[in-house]
Amino acid sequence: METMLTVKNLEKSFKDKQALKGISFEVRKGEIMAILGPNGAGKSTTIRNIMGIMYPDSGSITFHNYSGKDIPRNKIGYLPEERGLYKNVKVMDILLYLADLKDYPTDKAKERILMYLKKFDLEGKENVSVEELSKGMGQKVQFIGSIIHEPELLILDEPFSGLDPVSQEVFKEEIRSLANNGTAILLSSHQMNLVEEMCDRLFLIQRGEKVIYGTLGDVKKQYANFKCTINGRNQLGDLESLPDVLRVEQKGDTTILHLDKDVEPSIWLKNLPDHLVIHELKINRISLHEIFIDIATDKNLLKEEGVVHA
């Protein structure tokens, strides 16, 4: 796949705090690349540096297919984390203004605006003043504003924040279909379930540093070991002595066994002693959410396991 954007060794400091410590990644045509990380990890800072809203202390940002020196603003769509709209203007007017700023022809823009308003269940709202829109409607209008000019690269900073599940689904589908049509998409989020469902590759960042970078499958294979959750009152010792168990968490009647990376679930299950009380048992991979929480709360247990067994 063709690479659209390359970020190399990005560093940025605020006062005495280093916000970015050598961030490198790339975004390719037609893929959804996610930047994940807890609050304050450096996601928005990275994106703002890409957008030229801030300037990095060192490192390079390259837009491929573009020879100019500045940022090809007209080819990029950007939905910032801190976003809003002018209050006392009509929906159509502001969207046309945003399209005009991107040098997108007005008549085409008008057509697309009406099409998207319909798609997002906002049909007939084009002449409504922005201040009369609900928060969710406003979010949709902002989203339309960021894609109205058919960008080649779409950067979405926390696109799902403040959306209800129905709208989240609509956004997700639209983002997916944009990627399928060849748009390179960079999105940041901390809604793991959504990201897990839609992203092709991810970059996990913590305190301005790379933690994980790779395709979702790779990451899962590398970090997301199997875990076995057993509901039932059992002795901690019984479970700890099982083979291939790295760690045991026990909370009341629920016990979670973190298993070794190379475990074959079907074989491993045969090791369970007969006297074990099992009301319920499940074996699944650790979710992105758990990896994320683990990193965000600095337990780093998974990571160590991952490193040990990598």
Next chain:
Amino acid sequence: MRNSIKVAKWEIKRNMKNKTFLIGLFISPILFLAFMFIGSLFDDSDNDEPETTTVFVNDQLGVYPALEETVEQGEFNWEMESTELTESEVPDLAGNENTAYIFINDQAVESGTVPVYMSEEIDPFFINQVQVLSTPLQAMKIADLGFSEEEATTLLQGIAFVETIPDTDASEESSAEAGGLDDGSMERLVPGIFAGVIMLSIVFTGMAIFQSASQEKKDKIAEIILSSLTPSELMQGKIIGYFVLGLIQVVVFIGLLFPFVLWKTDIPVIEYLLVPETALLVGIAILSYLMFASIFVGIGATMADVSTAGNFQGMVMMLPFLPFIMIGPVLSDPNGLVAQIGTYIPFTAPGVLIMRLTMLEEWPWLEIIISLAVIIVSIFIFMKLAGKIFKVGILMYGKNATPGEIWKWIRA
């Protein structure tokens, strides 16, 4: 530049579609005219014939003709009548209007006090005016004492302290000033007032930039907009846009004011306006706008919300009003120290310059050139600074920047 024009167009369109702006556009000139109109109503009532005061004089010394003559010279609005009523016979004056009784007799002249009875309603200046009558009485008293007429005149002349101006130039000037609204000064006043109106209108509209820049932050749209253009393009666009809005305000103002002036006065305004001086004065007004606009757009970007403006921001907002403090001294002495200092301080220079050039017959070209240079250099500096402040400030959400922070951005 193309992007700046887009922003400018948008700001114009947005405001022209905004009811608040449209109402404001017409309200201020209408208020101005209304006050002028009300003022002229009061003027009219002042010009109504002042009521005549009837003065009855009981003259027992035969000075009545002399008194009449004095009153005539004083051009008082009196109707004098001789009366034979005595003091004790004076009717009750409570119900009467503009009536007075004066009793001149030996006793009065001797004691030096002439009794005057006045009705309650009477010209407030009457008691001052009546003092004039003391002169013929004094003359008579002196004549009685046996002085010759010449001696009497000398005595009566008294001694007065009179301010004398040695410089002939100054006296000329003051006489020109005293002349007030003669044709020559009107000729200079009209372009001055015109430029003043332009300056005030666009500076006031420029203050909307303030609002606009901080609104950009409040609405959190700044980052979306900045993904399409650079901060300096956005800033320039705002400055240009509000400049045009200011001009629209001027057009509306002048459009409403002109017919009124032509109807109410017979000043050949248009003739007076079509002079080269107008161009310079309007040029100064426009420079003034550019300066304050760049200051406002920069400061506006440091504020999260206009209603939470800190002391520093509040003070900056007051800058365009500085020349108003100087109006008094500058008008009373257009070449005085205050006026000259005001000409060289960037914030007051445009206002003071317009006032001075309106008042002065001879333009101090050297001072004008230095002052223009000061203004242009300041505009250049303020634009640079505003650019730096705007770039950082516009993306800082949630709080107002302190002067310390702003200083840091400027140095960055």
